[in-house]
Amino acid sequence: MSARRIFARPARLAAIAPYLWMVLFFLVPFGFVLKISLSQTAIAQPPYTPVFDFTEGRAALAAAFAQLSFDNFRLLISDNLYILSYLRSLVVAVTSTLILLLIGYPIAYGMARLPQRWQGVAMMLVIVPFWTSFLIRIYAWINILQHDGLLNQILLALHIVSAPVVWLSTDSAMYLGIVYSYLPFMILPLYATLSKLDASLLEAAGDLGASPLQAFWLVTFPLSLPGVGAGALLCFIPVVGEFVIPDLLAGSNSLMIGQTLWLEFFTNKDWPVASAAAVALLLLLVPPLVLYDRLQRRQLAANR
Amino acid sequence: MASTATRLTRFNMTSLAAGLAFLYLPIGILVIYSFNASRLVTVWGGWSLRWYHEFFNDRAMLEAAWMSLSVAAVSATLATLLGTLAAVGLARGERFRGRALFSGMLYSPLVMPEVISGLSLLLLFVALNAERGFWTVTIAHTTLTMCFVTVVVQSRLTALDRSLEEAAMDLGCDPVRAFLLVTLPLILPAIIAGWMLAFTLSLDDVVIASFTTGPGSATLPIRIYSEVRLGVKPEINAICTLVIALIAVIIVIASFASKLSNARGESAAPL
Numbered sequence: 001m002s003a004r005r006i007f008a009r010p011a012r013l014a015a016i017a018p019y020l021w022m023v024l025f026f027l028v029p030f031g032f033v034l035k036i037s038l039s040q041t042a043i044a045q046p047p048y049t050p051v052f053d054f055t056e057g058r059a060a061l062a063a064a065f066a067q068l069s070f071d072n073f074r075l076l077i078s079d080n081l082y083i084l085s086y087l088r089s090l091v092v093a094v095t096s097t098l099i100l101l102l103i104g105y106p107i108a109y110g111m112a113r114l115p116q117r118w119q120g121v122a123m124m125l126v127i128v129p130f131w132t133s134f135l136i137r138i139y140a141w142i143n144i145l146q147h148d149g150l151l152n153q154i155l156l157a158l159h160i161v162s163a164p165v166v167w168l169s170t171d172s173a174m175y176l177g178i179v180y181s182y183l184p185f186m187i188l189p190l191y192a193t194l195s196k197l198d199a200s201l202l203e204a205a206g207d208l209g210a211s212p213l214q215a216f217w218l219v220t221f222p223l224s225l226p227g228v229g230a231g232a233l234l235c236f237i238p239v240v241g242e243f244v245i246p247d248l249l250a251g252s253n254s255l256m257i258g259q260t261l262w263l264e265f266f267t268n269k270d271w272p273v274a275s276a277a278a279v280a281l282l283l284l285l286v287p288p289l290v291l292y293d294r295l296q297r298r299q300l301a302a303n304r
Numbered sequence: 305m306a307s308t309a310t311r312l313t314r315f316n317m318t319s320l321a322a323g324l325a326f327l328y329l330p331i332g333i334l335v336i337y338s339f340n341a342s343r344l345v346t347v348w349g350g351w352s353l354r355w356y357h358e359f360f361n362d363r364a365m366l367e368a369a370w371m372s373l374s375v376a377a378v379s380a381t382l383a384t385l386l387g388t389l390a391a392v393g394l395a396r397g398e399r400f401r402g403r404a405l406f407s408g409m410l411y412s413p414l415v416m417p418e419v420i421s422g423l424s425l426l427l428l429f430v431a432l433n434a435e436r437g438f439w440t441v442t443i444a445h446t447t448l449t450m451c452f453v454t455v456v457v458q459s460r461l462t463a464l465d466r467s468l469e470e471a472a473m474d475l476g477c478d479p480v481r482a483f484l485l486v487t488l489p490l491i492l493p494a495i496i497a498g499w500m501l502a503f504t505l506s507l508d509d510v511v512i513a514s515f516t517t518g519p520g521s522a523t524l525p526i527r528i529y530s531e532v533r534l535g536v537k538p539e540i541n542a543i544c545t546l547v548i549a550l551i552a553v554i555i556v557i558a559s560f561a562s563k564l565s566n567a568r569g570e571s572a573a574p575l
Binding site: 128238 | 326444514548
């Protein structure tokens with residue numbers, strides 16, 4: 001038996017503890033979300049029925065199953081509030097992803113063209129904000145955007161506006177916050193594909209008479225599409241369920257699905273509806289998650 | 305000579321500089337304003353440590369900070385242990401049953417919206433009748449951050465020259481000893497970097513902690529969040545600056561560790 005195979009057995013044994021941990025604290029909780037999304041709201045603690053009681057035997061369990069209903073999901077598709085917040089989440093996620101792509105691409109492109117030893121520094125500079133608390137980074141923007149904040153002071157001093165502009169509690173502030181928070185997630189995968197690009201391809205395009213702009217659209221951009229896809233999904237998926245940024249920066253008249261879920265859970269104490277919203281959000285995210293997984297596998301296979 | 309096609313153009317430089325300024329200016333402004341003597345957040349009243357003084361006399365904030373630091377330390381340690389074991393299983397375990405599910409469970413929390421992870425864990429804790437507070441938040445953070453540790457350590461393990469541990473086994477080490485004497489020292493920098501990442505992610509989280517904590521045990525981000533909803537307060541600027549300073553120290557240590565890791569990887573390769 002090769003050393004590699006002898007090594008594999010204890011390595012598999014090592015995985016048992018994290019495996020069980022993830023099953024218990026990641027997989028099983030989804031079962032509870034699914035179950036409670038089919039329960040009824042109740043004024044009790046915990047606030048839903050039926051409460052599964054595994055001590056009362058199978059008959060009680062069967063009776064509990066009989067009580068499950070799809071009422072919460074019916075509510076989700078009949079009440080405008082939920083449909084609107086789904087649509088808004090999708091619109092916000094698509095718009096933010098496009099803005100991120102437009103801003104992130106030139107930055108990643110610039111990074112990839114830096115001299116080799118500066119590329120590492122630039123990458124570090126892009127990663128560092130990812131380590132810094134994102135709550136703090138959003139708060140930093142509130143400082144700047146508020147009524148008598150720095151931005152309005154500068155605009156007034158330069159006589160660009162005559163009265164302070166309302167920046168906070170607007171969609172523009174929210175998009176700014178999202179772009180600011182997710183920019184590293186867009187830049188890094190783009191940079192990863194752009195930096196691996198074979199420079200001789202561009203030289204060949206130039207030799208064959210393509211202008212730099214043509215060379216970019218015909219050679220660079222198509223070859224960077226895997227990075228574009230990875231970056232777009234890496235931003236799109238979490239933005240759909242974003243809560244903190246819209247809550248702090250956007251107005252309260254239209255909510256994203258993450259905010260609706262939060263509201264149902266913390267304010268209305270309607271756990272079953274919150275769970276149903278979570279299940280629906282998860283279903284919405286399955287196609288992009290599968291797509292992302294495929295893209296990653298293809299990249300891995302290509303690198304091998 | 306560099307051809308025109310691959311040259312660094314002025315456009316490239318401008319977009320890079322503007323991008324980095326966009327990422328760093330707001331944080332810089334926040335740090336500067338935390339030393340502002342004026343009560344009005346926007347009027348400059350000279351340099352002062354007044355708001356830091358205020359924070360160190362704010363009992364509730366200090367308690368929340370202490371809670372956050374202990375949750376971050378304990379959960380990062382658990383996450384590093386579990387995440388490293390998971391990385392070893394994935395990088396060295398070859399094929400095994402349930403491998404796809406295992407890697408799926410480890411990769412999906414990286415992009416999963418926090419409201420879903422938070423809600424699902426809370427429902428589990430309620431079903432288990434667990435008392436909510438320090439330990440429930442710690443377990444929740446461990447679950448999230450161990451996935452990041454796995455990614456960091458696994459990529460290091462994959463890049464490592466496997467002939468080193470195989471040589472150790474040819475020389476008579478059993479797999480466990482080969483791992484402890486050869487592999488572990490080589491991936492230690494990645495493990496340290498993983499711990500640091502787990503620590504900062506835990507220190508940052510507001511959504512999952514809000515779901516899984518109980519009454520009377522708020523973490524620092526939860527407190528900051530509820531203050532920020534009420535408006536900007538100079539004291540928050542000071543707290544945020546302290547957190548940024550702490551994270552800056554952590555980044556320096558982590559990047560030093562990863563530099564060490566790269567240097568060792570290179571020196572090990574010719575063996």
